[in-house]
Amino acid sequence: MVAQENGAQANAGEAPRVVCYTRTKVATKLGNALHLGYSEDGRHYVALNNDACVMALRKVDNEPGLTEEQKIPGVMKTLTAPYLFRMKEGGFGVVALRTDQNGISDVSATGSFLFIKSRDLVHYEPEQLCRLPVSEMLEAVSCEYDEAVGKYRVRWMIKGKVFQSHTADFLRFSPVKAVPKLDGVQEKITGNQRNFLNACFGNSLALTVEEGKYLKNKLGRIVNVGVLPLEMSVPVSPSVISDIRKKRATLLYSDGSRAEKRVIWNEEDLKSLTSATSGTYAVRGKIFQYSFNYPVSMSNCADPNILYYQGKYYMVSTYEVEWNRIPIRCSDTLDGLTDANHRWKEAVLIQGEGPHWAPELHVIGSRLYMLLAIIKGDKGVQAYMMQLKENGDPMKPEDWSTPIRVVKSDGSPIYTDGKTEGLSLDMTYIEDGGKSYVCWSDRKKCFVNGKDVDPGPVLRIATVDPKEPWKLTSTPSVIGSEAYSWSFCIRPLQLAEGPFVLESKDDNIYMVYSGGGVTGGNYEVGMLTARKGSNLLDPASWSNSPRPWMNNGSPVSQVGPGHNSFVRDEYGDLYNVYHSGHRPRHTSVCPVHFRFDGSPVIDMAPYEEVNPNLQQVEMRVRLISPSK
Known part of the structure; x- marks a missing residue:
């Protein structure tokens, strides 16, 4: 203040x-x-x-x-x-x-x-x-x-x-x-x-x-200001401890919002209940937070993406040390992916002559895909997909298909040549209202009297068939074209890249995108919103916020945060995965909170998520005789 x-x-x-x-x-x-x-x-x-x-x-x-x-x-x-x-x-x-x-x-x-x-x-x-x-x-x-x-x-x-x-x-x-x-x-x-x-x-x-x-x-900043009293009544039974382990704490926040948080209950207190009779007991606990080694969790990892898939967490990213390959990291826990915890194994998923950028893992239909951008020869950076074979292991390169070029409905590439037609990159996948879409950063070439005029990257969206998600089934539409000054890069040109949809609790679709540069303190995150069930191909369905939703320093001590994706862990909790810094860029993770009106907070610090003075809790447990 x-x-x-x-x-x-x-x-x-x-x-x-x-x-x-x-x-x-x-x-x-x-x-x-x-x-x-x-x-x-x-x-x-x-x-x-x-x-x-x-x-x-x-x-x-x-x-x-x-x-x-x-x-x-x-x-x-x-x-x-x-x-x-x-x-x-x-x-x-x-x-x-x-x-x-x-x-x-x-x-x-x-x-x-x-x-x-x-x-x-x-x-x-x-x-x-x-x-x-x-x-x-x-x-x-x-x-x-x-x-x-x-x-x-x-x-x-x-x-x-x-x-x-x-x-x-x-x-x-x-x-x-x-x-x-x-x-x-x-x-x-x-x-x-x-x-x-x-x-x-x-x-x-x-x-x-x-x-x-x-x-x-x-x-304003949203902070944890209280915890509702914890109490529960359970019958005396062999499952009493497992029932208590599932109990979450309800945290109160400064804007009137609430969030249910996991609690790690004291093992000694739980053990004492195994032979307890009916009565009231106190069980101590600590509100759970992942150890992400904030603010740098995974070094040299830009454009990060994490997916919880078949009981494990997989992370892919642009590798800042060697851009011509995509590493994949696997762990049993979300925070196990971090450098400090090092409970992970890693493999090189793909390696080629040109740069490989911005990979994302998505389950489309019943299959796992990796969407990525590759520069091949003089074609410029273009969008590709790789498909994991049925029952394949995501950590084995041989279980993935060779990169498949994303094409239009007629089978031709979105752009054949980057020098004369345009570029396509940072592709993501969206589902809404029973329809499937892909959205990407698009840089279509424009010429005035034979002169190449750069319009700057914009976001385009099109429908796809989940059975062949690399093939567009509609004409691409430009969304969020009313670029704001904060999103312009140094030339100056508008910049919109790294789109990704956040799963919300309200009736809105929230799509983050990044602009203002590629690295450094000018890199910030914007937000497009649309109503669920609306025509997402219609530019009028989308509203572009005139302010950045994540900016230099809003995650404390971090420079130029952006290129977000989101992961829901095995317990259903949502986290923001993003990079920050200049060259090299590093990956960080922070919790996603929802304000009083359902809109997301994507830059919440650990001490805002859980007030350290409120992290230790105690629950009143009433054991009831089965006969009552």
Whole structure:
């Protein structure tokens, strides 16, 4: 937590408040975006979304003045000088100034400001560029609803002078007049390494208790705050110990959510019950957590994937030491796969001349497949599959088929040549509503007047038949094409790679993807959502979050986390498997938690999952006579 220094605001009482800001000394695409901080009492603030943005601007690909070469990939835009206000009809508004990819005033937005609507400061409508009746660059902007006029009062600064106009629709503006100052007060808050690092603050806004609670619970860190009392009644029988071993603890979290966690019960206490008669007994236990040697679990393993299959855990990854081979690791336990525990055996599943990337293991139909990307000759990186023979051993290379090229419905490859047609990689498999799909990172070649124009990688999805999953049965569709500035790589080009679907408890499909780079601190994780049972081939079925869901430092001490997959262990608990770091990259694992509304938390730290002070538990066991 950090203390607010602005004296006037510090006396505002105990009402919750939200403050907006941007950040410097980070990549422009990350810092020049809307950030929010939250305060329970109007004095002490904490950064939301791990000090990462809550909304970044979309790429621009349809504005006047863009060339055809610019329209294909789109142009990255950023923002600065945000200002929060309330909409008359309810909800919130944000005004800001648009900047270019370098954080410099955007010449194409001369005389303009950005207007963004949000119902709750978590979800945002597409931004609108509002043209004022002026022809100079704005230096700052504010907006408030003017009850006396019945319109919104927009004020802006040009060359140190402040002007004002009114608008009802942010399209038409009244005549401009000079005024003494902008609305609002720029906040001053002390930052640290975890909160408001190199922040440039805008104004703050009072919230209702319910608004503040929702904002904090959706964008704040979620931590374990309690454990429900443990008790159970079981009949005296030979199975009493096995019945107790199955008992889980219900953990309570700061957002009101709950999670059932395994408990390792004290063996001495259990043994004492083998000869016990009816009565009440205390059994001690410890809430279970895997030993993943956080934050680095498996070294030199990028693009990791773990599958629990036929009683064992199998892990495949891009091998950072030698890219031309795919190792496979096997263990009886999930944490046995880690370097430190070393309860695993390993084999080289495939080795070739060119790089082999991003393998994933999936059971499709009744067979085990490995989806992977391979560079063969001058064809560029393309998607392949390998099939395990019936009753085969996943650890034996000879039990796998040779790589099968993924093809379209007519039998031709997705792309024949990477130099002239395109690239396909990072393929994953999805099932929903009785249908099977594959989704992958796609980089289709585009040419304008004979010039090669790189559109950047996007995600494509198509249906497949589980009997022949390497053959597409529909025309591929692009999803999540509205790239946000945080997802752009250095060139700058939009980047979407490593898609993978998380099994959720609610009615949504959550698909993670990674962007912002390939390694290092700019690599972050985004989220696409769709309703279960919807037409997943329809781009309109998917919603792309304008904020990263996992970012640099959100898993503590980790740089550039991403390229996720998820594994459900033998007990039904879900874990996020991802890599972090620069070259080399390493694999880490963390638990997946579900917030109060069913949305996933994919960057929970061990001490947030289970409060160390609450890990030791005691259960009241009532043994009942079988005759009762």
